Amino acid sequence: MAREKKKKENPVLGALKKIGSFFKDFGEAVAKGDIWVKASLLVAGAGYIRRKQVVKGILVTLLEVGLVLYTVLIGFPYLAKFGTLGTVRRGAPVYNPVTMKNEVPDYDNSLLILLFGVISISALVVGILLWMWNVVGSYRVQKLAESGKRLNTFRQDLHEMFNKKFYITLLFLPIAGIVIFNIMPLIVMICVAFTNYDQTHMPPTELFTWTGLANFKNLFSTGGLTSTFGYTFSKILSWTIIWAVSATVTTYFGGILLALMINSKYTKMKKMWRSLFVAAISIPQFVTLLLLRNFFSDIGILNNMLTEIGFTGFLQDVGLITTDYIPFLSDPVWAKVTIIVINIWVGVPYLMLIATGVLMNIPEDIKESARIDGANAFQIFRKITMPYMLFVTGPYLVTQFVQNINNFNVIYLLTQDIYTTMDQKLAASNGKEVDLLVTWLYRLTSEAYNYKMASVIGICVFVICAVFTLVAFNTMIKGDKEESFQ
């Protein structure tokens, strides 16, 4: 810890500096290296083989050959078309006299070009960096040999991988997984935001191509009769924010309140109460949420019961509803309230568990001295318990907010196939009043195949979450309160 705290410099600047020194090392290696180091510019293993690190030399050379072969044979054909994302549309099958069958002539698949183009470019960049790093490494080996130090044998190198360099062994597979299943797909989808990939441009039958910032303009322009994305976006964005704030706040305070009640000295059988609430959330969400949406449906059991006891009639008399049922999940306003209430049901027990853990850690003597000074229960809660809770769970609250912006399950499972929007403008862009940005994104892809707009929305969600996280962490960590409760 101490070492890292020593100097706090700008991380971006630090990274730039590191990149700069890497290039400097490379320049120095090329300029001052002997003939073998220079040869390793061409044959990657040359420098190592000269220093009798034969196995290592052969391995890096093989890697080099593999990368070059991939780039030339597979990568290059895709890269050549990357600028246009393909020009040859899929044609009608043509009779092939050689195979005596009807065959579709060669055509371009824009999506595959984009996919493999991105993969090839990344492979190329990584390859060039590895190549430079290898030359630097060869030069380092040369310097070591010249100063008369003993060089590691391959066996020793291998041994290092389980010792000083064990982190490379540990991180290799997980990072490879993250690159393949997170980073590559993200880059591809970010690229899609700058193309016209939608229902009328679906590979393999059709082509799509780069359109620059057109989709972003489409999202932020509100005028026009055909384009309702701006309208839908502002509506859904405001509901997303309202939802995220109210969902986070209600479950947070609900959870603390419940934890305080359960842990109160007047409460009997604390363990039993706690397990009852945990039991409620331990059933998989898709089961309970699907059940609840039927429970609250227009012709569902709750509506029937409320009609029987006359509550629905009362609401009709008061003028709160015009239908002869309560539109819990079918009216825009009612549905939003119902969803937030159901989310309290889902979220409070989790918060109760966390709050219980934190509350137990509050030093009892602080509370005791406050009590002696004459503070009542509410004052203790406001002046000691709450600040302590906020301090400990602050970062959790931030991640919780971000998770609620991306809370797909609750909204999707409660409204999919049930809620239909009456707003023509929303319907035109596949949105609904109760959609969050992420569920809208999902509906755009699964129902309308509008991948280009889905990607734009995904980028917007990222920007919102990133800005919020940065601001929240900066304001929270600004004052150094780390020791105020120790």
Place this chain on the structure above:
Amino acid sequence: MSRKKVINTILLNGTLAVLAVVWLVPIVWLFVTSLSGYDGMNTHRFFPETFTLRNYTRILFEPDTVAQFPAWFKNTFLIAIFTCLISSSFVLMVSYAMSCMRFPGRKGLMNAAVMLQLFPGFLSMIAIYFILKSVNLTNSHIGMVLVYSGGAGLGYLVAKGFFDTIPSSLREAAYIEGASEARTFMTIVLPLSRPIIVYTVISSFLAPWTDFVFAKIILNSGISTDWTVAIGLYNMLNRTLIPTYFSRFCAGGVLVGIPISILFIIMQKFYVEGITGGSVKG
């Protein structure tokens, strides 16, 4: 006992009882409907008129074109086992490297991980679908395992937090005795991390049981025997299927719900042990 104390006790326990009833209504409804003699959803009575175990026998032993519960259960179980193996080892490996080792780029990697998690998961899902399709892994359970466990390394924070609490003097003693880093990891740190290992294993085992979005995208062939429990049960509540399958859906929900709840409750216990364990040891 003073008068005030009695009132407080009654008030608190009474409120808790009311809240507990509210929280348990859906679960009780799930359970009693699963025993209902009526196939569809009875919207007029909370408790069914006739009780029977037929929903359970039908969903377990008489699979039809819609309900293939035994096949779903087997699929999900296999996917969960392999996901659990791969993700748990990824998570523990990354956590150890980030917590116990110091190397160039460590901070950078951690910041990158935070950034990556701010992107909505579905965004990359579409591209993952096409990547899997280009290697013929859509509609395959291997593809599902890869989707669930591929990026697992990103979820390393909880386990790293636990490793951070293991006194570094223990590791240093091991180095002095001549143990390699790998040996220290396997024989010193892992045996001390039981609570967090159990937590990691259970939470990664549960992921395939509770997720249904990714499964719905990847397993889209419409062949019901290929599905996982989540998509299968979701499909039973289709508008046209509800009248015939609702009580069987409830039976299925109870059947997956019970083992999952048990695992979830164990996991919670170990999670609390894991995050509070540090203060005890220090």
